[in-house]
Amino acid sequence: MTNWTQAKGPGDSPKSNAITDVACPFCGLVCDDLEMARDETGLKVTKNGCEKAVAGFERNVNGAKPQIEGRDVDLETAMRAATDLIGASKLPLYGGLGTDVDGIRAVMALADKTGGVVDHALSEGQYRNFRVLQTRGWVMSTLTEARNRADVFIIVGSDLHKLHPRFFERIVNVETSLLTEQPAKRTVVFIGKGLDQSAVKGPRIGNIITLPCELNRVGEIIAALAAEVRGAPIGGDNVAGVPIADVRALAELCQKAAYPVFAWAPPSLAFDNADLVVSMVSDLVKDLNVKGRAAGLALGGNEGAISAGAVSSWQSGYPLRMSFASGKPDYDALRYAIPNMLATGQGDLLVWIASFSPDLGPPATKIPSIVFGTPGLKLAQTPSVYIPIGTPGADHGGRIIRVDNVVSLPLRNLGRSSLPSAANLLGAIELAL
Numbered sequence: 001m002t003n004w005t006q007a008k009g010p011g012d013s014p015k016s017n018a019i020t021d022v023a024c025p026f027c028g029l030v031c032d033d034l035e036m037a038r039d040e041t042g043l044k045v046t047k048n049g050c051e052k053a054v055a056g057f058e059r060n061v062n063g064a065k066p067q068i069e070g071r072d073v074d075l076e077t078a079m080r081a082a083t084d085l086i087g088a089s090k091l092p093l094y095g096g097l098g099t100d101v102d103g104i105r106a107v108m109a110l111a112d113k114t115g116g117v118v119d120h121a122l123s124e125g126q127y128r129n130f131r132v133l134q135t136r137g138w139v140m141s142t143l144t145e146a147r148n149r150a151d152v153f154i155i156v157g158s159d160l161h162k163l164h165p166r167f168f169e170r171i172v173n174v175e176t177s178l179l180t181e182q183p184a185k186r187t188v189v190f191i192g193k194g195l196d197q198s199a200v201k202g203p204r205i206g207n208i209i210t211l212p213c214e215l216n217r218v219g220e221i222i223a224a225l226a227a228e229v230r231g232a233p234i235g236g237d238n239v240a241g242v243p244i245a246d247v248r249a250l251a252e253l254c255q256k257a258a259y260p261v262f263a264w265a266p267p268s269l270a271f272d273n274a275d276l277v278v279s280m281v282s283d284l285v286k287d288l289n290v291k292g293r294a295a296g297l298a299l300g301g302n303e304g305a306i307s308a309g310a311v312s313s314w315q316s317g318y319p320l321r322m323s324f325a326s327g328k329p330d331y332d333a334l335r336y337a338i339p340n341m342l343a344t345g346q347g348d349l350l351v352w353i354a355s356f357s358p359d360l361g362p363p364a365t366k367i368p369s370i371v372f373g374t375p376g377l378k379l380a381q382t383p384s385v386y387i388p389i390g391t392p393g394a395d396h397g398g399r400i401i402r403v404d405n406v407v408s409l410p411l412r413n414l415g416r417s418s419l420p421s422a423a424n425l426l427g428a429i430e431l432a433l
């Protein structure tokens, strides 16, 4: 029997019961200050974990069995079936891609060998950023720079607290700064109605300003703001229901600020042509940099999306939505979107990888599917083969890239289970083909 379990990673330390400085892989922030306890019942987050981290680390993942067509089998049998299906496929679609750097490297190698297509489950949101980056470029900050320098945070139509529950605690309301011993209070501006402000509190928080437009009209506010900054103010008394005087006041605030940071999360901008909002914010930031300093901060990047995009770019020269079917990397963001390919009958096998959250289940499809998934993964239908895998940073070691794309963090094996890593299983399949 091949031993695929317990992949080794940096910082492997499954022995001690109290664990400090744990990096959390359950959202793109990858907070690295969590504390845990481990006993025979599993892991317990004892400090610095948000509800998402608690749900991720404390989930019971024991007892899941590999399956073929819904019947329990041993791992060896499931791996053989998966290898046969992948070997016979003419156009395998590698989707989900909720994994770490090692996992996505293994996906890329396998897709290269089998002439497959690679696309992350959250690419649709990511492309609201990619299209702007590819066509216009942008001026961006990092979590560390924003945490230390920003005096005004402008949250653009995004429920950051929901996606990243510790964003305001870790980045905005921080008591110390690398740059001064007496950091000033910060202004936080929300553009959009109904965004969760409950975490915007503490000694560093000054004014909280809300421009309460509908979320799908955030772009109108940004356009009016940009017009004010360019010295070409628009007429009328309101924009998207927000008094023009408030937009004007925000323009003035941005121009007077030392380092305003515009933060958004692409998954939150879920309306038509949302990339235009990202584009307008990016242009506004560039305009503010003519006389002062400003930056954007794109968040999101959960489920290993940043690692997947980065590794694809390093290895193929292209971001995700890329095909190896021609024998070399072929990039087309529309043609190789797996949801579109499934809807139009392209591909003959779906290989889905989801190692973090049980919510990243594969879509229903008429073609056979192999799911490498965390136990409890929501499945729309019974896959041809299901193989339970571990979560990097809980069940095995690994490495993940943070949402700001500048830092990769080691993830430790916390010994939660002996589930195998996606990297080990996919690597074994590649070797067997």
Ligand code: SF4
Pocket (backbone or CB within 6 Å): 024, 025, 026, 027, 028, 029, 030, 031, 048, 049, 050, 051, 052, 053, 164, 165, 166, 167
């Ligand atoms: S904010 Fe994100 S990275 Fe930080 S503890 Fe919560 S889920 Fe983990």
